[in-house]
Amino acid sequence: MNISDATFEPGPGWTLLENEIHLWRVFLDKLAVAEKRWRALLSQDEITRADRFHFASDRQNFTATRALLRILLGAYIAYDPKELTFLYGEREKPSLAPSLGGGQVEFNVSHSGARALIAIARGRAVGVDIEQVRDNLDHQALAKRFFSPTEQRALSALDPSEQCIGFFRCWTRKEAYIKAHGSGLALPLNAFDVSISSGEKNVLLATRPDASQAALWSICAVDAGAGYEAALCAKGKDWVLKT
Numbered sequence: 720m721n722i723s724d725a726t727f728e729p730g731p732g733w734t735l736l737e738n739e740i741h742l743w744r745v746f747l748d749k750l751a752v753a754e755k756r757w758r759a760l761l762s763q764d765e766i767t768r769a770d771r772f773h774f775a776s777d778r779q780n781f782t783a784t785r786a787l788l789r790i791l792l793g794a795y796i797a798y799d800p801k802e803l804t805f806l807y808g809e810r811e812k813p814s815l816a817p818s819l820g821g822g823q824v825e826f827n828v829s830h831s832g833a834r835a836l837i838a839i840a841r842g843r844a845v846g847v848d849i850e851q852v853r854d855n856l857d858h859q860a861l862a863k864r865f866f867s868p869t870e871q872r873a874l875s876a877l878d879p880s881e882q883c884i885g886f887f888r889c890w891t892r893k894e895a896y897i898k899a900h901g902s903g904l905a906l907p908l909n910a911f912d913v914s915i916s917s918g919e920k921n922v923l924l925a926t927r928p929d930a931s932q933a934a935l936w937s938i939c940a941v942d943a944g945a946g947y948e949a950a951l952c953a954k955g956k957d958w959v960l961k962t
Contacts, residue, residue, distance in 0.1 A: 720962060722746065722787060725753035729794035735824070735841050740953055742847070742941060742962045745787055745835035751779040757786035760800050784835045788828055791837060796824055812898065827898055834947055843958065846899030847941075848891040849949040858886040865893075865908040869924070873915050887948040889915045892922050892938050895952040899936065913938060921956070 723746035735741060750757070758766065765785050772778040786800075793800035796819060804816040815824060826839045832851035839845075859882075862871050870889055877885045892913040900906055911933070912924040920939060926932035937956045943949035951960065 720744065723749045725750050725756070727787070727790070729790060733794050735795050735839060737841050737843075738958050740838055740840045740843075740845060740951070740958050740960050742951060742960060743787075743791060743837040743839075744943065744962070745784060745830070745837065746833065747780045747783055747830065747835055748833040750783040750787075751776070754779050754782055757782045760786040760789050762805075780830055780833075780835070784828060784830050784837075787835075788826070788837055791839060792824065792826065795839060812901065829894075829898075829949075831947065834943055836941070836943065836949055836951075838951055838953075840953060840958070843954040844899045844901060845951070845953045846895045846897065847949070847951045848894035848898065849943050849947055850887045850891050850894075852884060852887050852946055852948060854883050856886075858883055862886060862889075865890075867909045867912050869912045870915065877915075884948065885915045888917070888940070888950075889913060891948045892940070892950040892952075895950040896923065896936065896938055899952040899954065922950070923952075 720741065721744045761782065769778050769782045772781060789800035789803050792803060798819060803819060805813040806816055807813055824839065824841055825843060825845050826837065827845050827847045829836050829847050829849045831849050834849055836847045836849045838847040862874050866889060874882060874885050874889065893908050896911065897906055911926040914922040914924055917940065921937045922940065923933055923936055923938045936952055936954060938950055938952040939960065941949045941951050
């Protein structure tokens with residue numbers, strides 16, 4: 720499901736089943752023109768956060784992403800988007816206030832470059848991450864610092880021409896798990912292993928020190944378009960991804 724039109728409005732009769740996760744792809748470069756519209760939907764604290772950005776493009780991307788999150792959630796729970804109230808947990812992860820169904824409707828947001836992803840689920844924790852692929856980073860040094868030994872070996876085994884993409888593939892999968900898990904900095908990136916290969920249904924390989932955690936979560940790659948890598952993680956294995 721894509722949002723690439725600044726006139727976007729939710730359709731009638733939206734439903735979100737308990738075994739579904741809805742993933743919305745947002746094309747931010749198409750939406751900047753409607754900044755005034757998006758800004759009108761934000762709370763004062765969100766406007767304050769938006770105005771802290773130094774570059775106009777960053778302010779516009781944040782504004783559009785938060786406004787569209789409000790529009791989507793409002794449609795799913797039949798509530799005025801402007802009146803939604805969020806609570807913030809570890810790493811500033813937002814959730815709906817309990818009075819609005821917090822814990823019943825779960826969501827997560829990520830944006831990078833000119834893309835954003837919004838994942839929405841019912842009754843299950845969810846995390847999503849997107850990264851614009853960049854070759855100006857020291858991928859090997861970052862992998863040694865944050866990836867597990869298993870992941871480092873898998874990355875080194877790739878052809879050198881594939882290692883940049885392999886790094887971002889691994890990174891997004893790990894970030895999606897961290898965000899869904901909700902433990903923030905208490906869960907080190909090297910405390911679990913993900914596969915960096917493509918085409919696997921569930922790329923979570925192992926968790927430490929509690930190996931049983933791996934059976935409680937699923938991580939999958941998602942298509943975010945050329946030049947981007949992305950992944951989604953959710954509690955359980957009985958869900959269907961709608962994109």
